Amino acid sequence: MYSVGWVKKKMTSEKKQTGGSLLFDVLQQHGVEHVFGYPGGAIMPIYDALTDSDIQHFLCRHEQGAAFSAVGYARAAGKVGVCFATSGPGATNLITGLADALADSIPIVAITGQVATSVMGSDAFQEIDIFGLSLACTKHSFQVTDINDLEKVLHQAFAIALEGRQGPVLVDIPKDIQIAHVVSQGSVVSTLKNKVNLPPANVGSAIAMLCHAKQPILYVGGGVGMANAVDELRDFIDITHIPSVSTLKGLGAISPDNENYLGMLGMHGTKAANLAVQESDLLVVVGARFDDRVTGKLTEFAPNAKVIHFDIDTAEINKRRAADSAILGDLKTNLPALAIPLEIKGWQQKCQQMKADFAWDYNHPGSTIFAPAVLKELSDKMPLNSCVTTDVGQHQMWAAQHMSFDHPSNFLTSAGMGTMGFGLPAAIGAQVSRPTDCIITVSGDGSIMMNVQELSTIKRFQLPVKIVLIDNAKLGMVRQWQDLFFEGRLSETDLSDNPDFVMLANAFDIKAKQISSKAEVSGAIEEMLAHNGPYLLQVKIDAADNVWPLVPPNTANDKMMEST
Amino acid sequence: MNHYQLLIKADDKQVVLERILQVARYRGFLIEGIKARVNTGTNIGTIELMVRSERPISLLVDQINKLIDIKDVKVDKNTTQ
Known part of the structure; x- marks a missing residue:
C-alpha cells in the first residue's frame, strides 16, 4: 500500500533558495500534495515559503488535529502524511499524534519550527526540546543545525518513515535554518543502509508444522495492510481454507464474507474467534504482535498452540510469545510460500458451527436505540469503498464488532495507543486523501469533545464528513468498567452536561439531527448518507448499555463475560 | 537479576546516546x-553498556x-552473569 518509489524528479537547479523553499521542493519530490498544520512564530519562514508552493495546506485548529489528520491521510491513502507545527506548545501538541502513529506503525513526517540556533538552550520564548521529547514517540527524529544538511535529512525522513516497519519521523528546523540560503544538491536517493540483515525465512519447518496441524488458526494483524499484502493474504486463505481471526487493526484484511472468518479476537472479540484460538494447535500469526488486549492472560493464551510468526520487525519475534517458527521479512514475498492446501475439514466445520451458534443477536427489547444494530445498518447501507474512522471507547468496539470492512484502509481506528480524539481529525485526513469516497466517523460523546475544534476545519474546507455520534452522556467504557470491576462506584464518568450537539454542529454550518428511538434509525441513516455535505447524526442510547462479550483483565480469553 | 554487558557500535549522530539510554x-x-568514545576518523562511536534486568537480554x-x-x-x- 505504501509506495517507496517516491522520487519523481531529480533536482538540477543551481539557484540558491531558502531552507523553507527547499522544504517544499523536497516534499513535492516525494509526491506530497497536502499537508496539515498550524503556523506560529518559529515556523513563519516555512509558512512564507508555502505561499509560493503548489502544495495545499489544511489549517487545522489544534496541532493534535493536524497530526491525526496526517495519520488519517496516510492510512486512508497509503501515502506519507505530513504535518507542520511551530516550536514550543505547537510542537508538544503534536506528541500525542506522533505516539499514536508510532503505536500503529503509520508513516508520517512532522516538521516543527524551532527557535534560532543562536538562542537554542537559553529557555527562549516558545522553546522546548522537542528533539529530546521525540525520542519516545517517533521512529526517528532529526534536528537540523546546518542548512547544508537540510535536504539530505528531509529525504532520509521519508525513507525512514516508509522503510521496514513504518512509523513517524520528526524534523525540527530552527528558524535561522529556514531562512538560510542553500543550493539544492539534488540528492534524491536515500542513503539508508539496510542495517538489519534478516535471516532466511525458515519456511521448511513452518510448512511441516502447518501440514501436521489439526486445528490451525490464522491470526491476522495490522501488518498485512501496512505491507500491502491483502491480496497475498486472501490467496493464502483461498488455498488453505484456514479458519481466521483478526486484531482490531487487522480488520478489513480478511474478506468479511469468508465462511471461515470468525471476526475479531481479544478482549471484545467474538466468542467464536476466542474459543477457536484457545482450542487451536497452531497459530499462524501474520503482522501481529500478541498485544495484551488480544491475548488476555498471556500464559493462558492459546495454551496448546505452536506458533508460526510472520513479521517485518525482528523485535516482535519472541517478545511476548515464543515462536516455534519465525518468518521475517516482507509478507508479500513470504506468505505465498506457505500457501498449501490443508486437510482440516472437521476443524473448519467446527469453527463454522461456532460462528453460527454465537452469531450476533440484534434483537433488543424496547424503543431505545441499540447501538450495535445502528452500526450494523450503517455498515450495510454505506457506499462501497466507504472509509470509517472511530474514536476510542464503547462505540469503537461496537464499530469493530458490527461493521464490515473490505480493506484495512477503510477502517481507521487508534488501536495501539487508544487515543480519544482520533476519529474526527483522522476522518478529515481521510476525506482530503479520498475526496470522492464516503468518509464516516463513528464517535462518542466523550471522545468527540477531545478534538471538537476540528469541526471548524470541516467547515473551512467544506469536507462532506459524516459524523455518527453515539451518545450515552457518559464516558461509557470507563463507566462499564466501574460498574463491573469497581463495585459500581462511578467516578467522573457522567457527561450529562454535554453541549447541545445539534446546536454545536449548526454553529459550524454542519447539518445535524438527533434521534432517540428505534423507529427513527433507518430514515436518519439514509438522510445522512444522502446529504451532500457534512452531517452530524446524534444517536441517543441507554447509558447502561455495555459492550459484550468482555474478557476481564488478566483472564483467559475463553472466560469471557457475556452479560452482567 | 541478570547482569549483562553490551558492546554497541553506532554512527556518531545527534542524541544517539540518549536514544540508547x-x-x-x-x-x-x-x-x-x-x-x-568516538573514533573521530570513522565517526563511529563505541559504547559499552552495563545493565541488569530480570528480562532476557535479547x-x-x-x-x-x-x-x-x-x-x-x-x-x-564474558561479562554476562
Whole structure:
C-alpha cells in the first residue's frame, strides 16, 4: 500500500533558495500534495515559503488535529502524511499524534519550527526540546543545525518513515535554518543502509508444522495492510481454507464474507474467534504482535498452540510469545510460500458451527436505540469503498464488532495507543486523501469533545464528513468498567452536561439531527448518507448499555463475560 | 537479576546516546555503567553498556538494533552473569 518509489524528479537547479523553499521542493519530490498544520512564530519562514508552493495546506485548529489528520491521510491513502507545527506548545501538541502513529506503525513526517540556533538552550520564548521529547514517540527524529544538511535529512525522513516497519519521523528546523540560503544538491536517493540483515525465512519447518496441524488458526494483524499484502493474504486463505481471526487493526484484511472468518479476537472479540484460538494447535500469526488486549492472560493464551510468526520487525519475534517458527521479512514475498492446501475439514466445520451458534443477536427489547444494530445498518447501507474512522471507547468496539470492512484502509481506528480524539481529525485526513469516497466517523460523546475544534476545519474546507455520534452522556467504557470491576462506584464518568450537539454542529454550518428511538434509525441513516455535505447524526442510547462479550483483565480469553 | 554487558557500535549522530539510554530504561533494564568514545576518523562511536534486568537480554538487543543510527549490538558473554 505504501509506495517507496517516491522520487519523481531529480533536482538540477543551481539557484540558491531558502531552507523553507527547499522544504517544499523536497516534499513535492516525494509526491506530497497536502499537508496539515498550524503556523506560529518559529515556523513563519516555512509558512512564507508555502505561499509560493503548489502544495495545499489544511489549517487545522489544534496541532493534535493536524497530526491525526496526517495519520488519517496516510492510512486512508497509503501515502506519507505530513504535518507542520511551530516550536514550543505547537510542537508538544503534536506528541500525542506522533505516539499514536508510532503505536500503529503509520508513516508520517512532522516538521516543527524551532527557535534560532543562536538562542537554542537559553529557555527562549516558545522553546522546548522537542528533539529530546521525540525520542519516545517517533521512529526517528532529526534536528537540523546546518542548512547544508537540510535536504539530505528531509529525504532520509521519508525513507525512514516508509522503510521496514513504518512509523513517524520528526524534523525540527530552527528558524535561522529556514531562512538560510542553500543550493539544492539534488540528492534524491536515500542513503539508508539496510542495517538489519534478516535471516532466511525458515519456511521448511513452518510448512511441516502447518501440514501436521489439526486445528490451525490464522491470526491476522495490522501488518498485512501496512505491507500491502491483502491480496497475498486472501490467496493464502483461498488455498488453505484456514479458519481466521483478526486484531482490531487487522480488520478489513480478511474478506468479511469468508465462511471461515470468525471476526475479531481479544478482549471484545467474538466468542467464536476466542474459543477457536484457545482450542487451536497452531497459530499462524501474520503482522501481529500478541498485544495484551488480544491475548488476555498471556500464559493462558492459546495454551496448546505452536506458533508460526510472520513479521517485518525482528523485535516482535519472541517478545511476548515464543515462536516455534519465525518468518521475517516482507509478507508479500513470504506468505505465498506457505500457501498449501490443508486437510482440516472437521476443524473448519467446527469453527463454522461456532460462528453460527454465537452469531450476533440484534434483537433488543424496547424503543431505545441499540447501538450495535445502528452500526450494523450503517455498515450495510454505506457506499462501497466507504472509509470509517472511530474514536476510542464503547462505540469503537461496537464499530469493530458490527461493521464490515473490505480493506484495512477503510477502517481507521487508534488501536495501539487508544487515543480519544482520533476519529474526527483522522476522518478529515481521510476525506482530503479520498475526496470522492464516503468518509464516516463513528464517535462518542466523550471522545468527540477531545478534538471538537476540528469541526471548524470541516467547515473551512467544506469536507462532506459524516459524523455518527453515539451518545450515552457518559464516558461509557470507563463507566462499564466501574460498574463491573469497581463495585459500581462511578467516578467522573457522567457527561450529562454535554453541549447541545445539534446546536454545536449548526454553529459550524454542519447539518445535524438527533434521534432517540428505534423507529427513527433507518430514515436518519439514509438522510445522512444522502446529504451532500457534512452531517452530524446524534444517536441517543441507554447509558447502561455495555459492550459484550468482555474478557476481564488478566483472564483467559475463553472466560469471557457475556452479560452482567 | 541478570547482569549483562553490551558492546554497541553506532554512527556518531545527534542524541544517539540518549536514544540508547531511553530504550534501555523503557524496556526494563537498569543501567549500571556506561563507557562511550568516538573514533573521530570513522565517526563511529563505541559504547559499552552495563545493565541488569530480570528480562532476557535479547529484548534489549532487538530494540537497540532498531534504532536508526546503530550499526551493531553484541552481548559480551564474558561479562554476562
